[in-house]
Amino acid sequence: MSTKQAQLAMVIDSSMCIDCKGCMASCKIANDSPEGQWRNWVKHSVPDFTARFPKIHFQPGGCMHCDNPTCVQACPTGATYKDKKDGTVHIDSSLCIGCGNCIPACPYDARFRNILTKKADKCNFCAERREQGLMPACVDTCPTKARVFGDINDPESEASRLLAKNADRLVRVVNAKTDTKPNMIYLGETAPLNWPVEAKMPTAMVALTSVVNPLVRTVVGLSGIGVAVMLVRQLIAGSGSEDDVHDESGTDSQNKGGDA
Amino acid sequence: MSQKQLKRHDRSDIFIHWFNAVCWLLLLITGLALFSNPEIDPVGSGYPAFVRSLVGGGGNLLLIHVTLGFIWAGGLLLYIMINLKGALFFLKEVFVVSPARDIPWIIKKMVIMTVGPKPLGDNAKLPDQGYYNMGQKAFAQASVVGCIVIVVTGIIMFLSDRTLGAEATALVSWSVTLHYLAVGLVFAGLLVHIYMAAISPEERPGFLSMFTGHVPEGYAKHHHKIWYDKVKSDSGSES
Structure with missing residues (x-):
């Protein structure tokens, strides 16, 4: 053999x-x-x-x-x-x-x-x-x-x-x-x-491999980057809402510990 | 709970949300592994082989995915039948957009969440929002449209080797493409949804309401002012 x-x-x-x-x-x-x-x-x-x-x-x-x-x-x-x-x-x-x-x-x-x-x-x-x-x-x-x-x-x-x-x-x-x-x-x-x-590659398959797949990867990638940026900002700023102008009158303080 | 709570979600709403979440997760895990082609390789070529080896082959994987798909779509259908009022309320709140309020809201919100409020200066105040804010609306719109595309193309693919003839193969082939496109775009939105709801502290009361059904009044007033005002004026004697 x-x-x-x-x-x-x-x-x-x-x-x-x-x-x-x-x-x-x-x-x-x-x-x-x-x-x-x-x-x-x-x-x-x-x-x-x-x-x-x-x-x-x-x-x-x-x-x-x-x-x-x-x-x-x-x-x-x-x-x-x-x-x-x-x-x-x-x-x-x-x-x-x-x-x-x-x-x-x-x-x-x-x-x-x-x-x-x-x-x-x-x-x-x-x-x-x-x-x-x-x-x-x-x-x-x-x-x-x-x-x-x-x-x-x-x-x-x-x-x-x-x-x-x-x-x-x-x-x-x-x-x-x-x-x-x-x-x-x-x-x-x-x-x-x-x-x-x-x-002959069917049009739908060409669309899938050369348009849809790169598009999906790009959009998911951008979304992931966006989330990462928000997360980094949240960690640096301590809380995503810290700089926000909050007026949650009556909010119990332990719930919104980091609020300004 | 030290402050008054407002009812935000019915038990059927809470159920369908988490039912949907679990189904999406399982459908995503199995669906991604159904692709096995170097040209469409969203998570690497080892992934489909691994998942297929777990379930005893691609045929079983397809069967599991299709079964899950029907359970999911059936659950959604059941929800609509049980709580038609809730479903219609959801659709109305999601698809009715007030551009004057909602467009500035989403632009400002994105700036605040990523680089902070400083670039906006004195303009950092967000316009009042209704039952859903524009971000929630956008994701819900994508989800609703996406789900329709996913279910319809899924059924076409299911029928392909059962009832459809050779003349329908272009339809089936396009269904594969559109199924993936819809899932991909909704998934991109899902990442932001999960971050905003479960990781960002700001929406924590909203996240908890997906378990309890209630939000604190202060949260409602701040995040969903128009809804809050409406509930307050509607309720009158109700508590």
Whole structure:
């Protein structure tokens, strides 16, 4: 075992994908994804019919469990977080309230708001199956073994060996404006490449982090300074009311001991 | 008590004040820990992790916060139902401002409390105030408006993963932002409120009245002259 923390990842030879969609079907069953919602996908290139044999390239994918996950940055509560133990981007569904911030923050559109749970949902590399020592459903199902899953920080893993063997032909599909350092690595040429979008932070979250939070800190800080000044003055002057023009006729003296 | 006392707070008023205080404290402790994002880090990143470890995770923390929130809002609702007259009196006293008296009062008061009365020279005398002074009014106004925002956004967030659809997520997201904004601004006022009431000696009789319900006449006459005069002219034979 490597001393480095684990980083679970998927190494994909997309040229082996035959678009059978077995990964999508098995994922749906393993994770109970609602009708019309998918945790993974098979994308394809624009078919080229000019060649003698029509050419098309299929590209399986899903949540890329990025090293720089913009979805995590968009989550106010940490319900979505990068798990330090295995490097996956995880959703704590007991803490998620389905505010939706993370969904446009993913350049891969890997997240959706589950129509049944009303919370954020996406691939978790089949955490439940892994607990039982099984591979993620999509990996298990793939008839051509296009998807290889493992800890890429462990040099002994098959995923690591594949990466080492193909070190000069590794492709990470990224949007030029948002490189989230994805942990889904394609071997050799893959297509399509231009589909990731720019990560979009929801306006309310931008307002929260760049306007409301500094404002609240400033106002609370000023208030705290004001109280501190009053307290210092009270301690120096002996009593906050000493200089005040008091006329509390009948006030018992022990109650207002410091009064002039 | 050597001097005559005036009734200032009902038992339900006293109860709701301290009930509210305890709820706010607990809601603040749990609510602050619900943020866990380096960009929103009001009390340091170790705090959310610490509180979450105490209650067994973020999910439990959310559940506790939401439960407390409903207890708090329910308590306020119960108070309004039990003492509608008192609640309406409070709102009227708080939101009716007399600029000619109240603006100079708050400016002078702030100068006196921070640098002392000397810069004001002969102008240091504060204008007479009613049941609440302008400082109390300002904090109460912020609290009332803040509470409405907090309750409404809280309910929206509560409903988010229960009844609201994906099309409502912008509303939920903005609720998170506004919830924090309202709490933050009310908390800034709360610091001054706690200082004035519990630490500054001047308002000590007012502070004690939040336990006893009564203030000494001399205090009322000096701090809330308009209210004092009104009580005196209204009471007549009453004691």
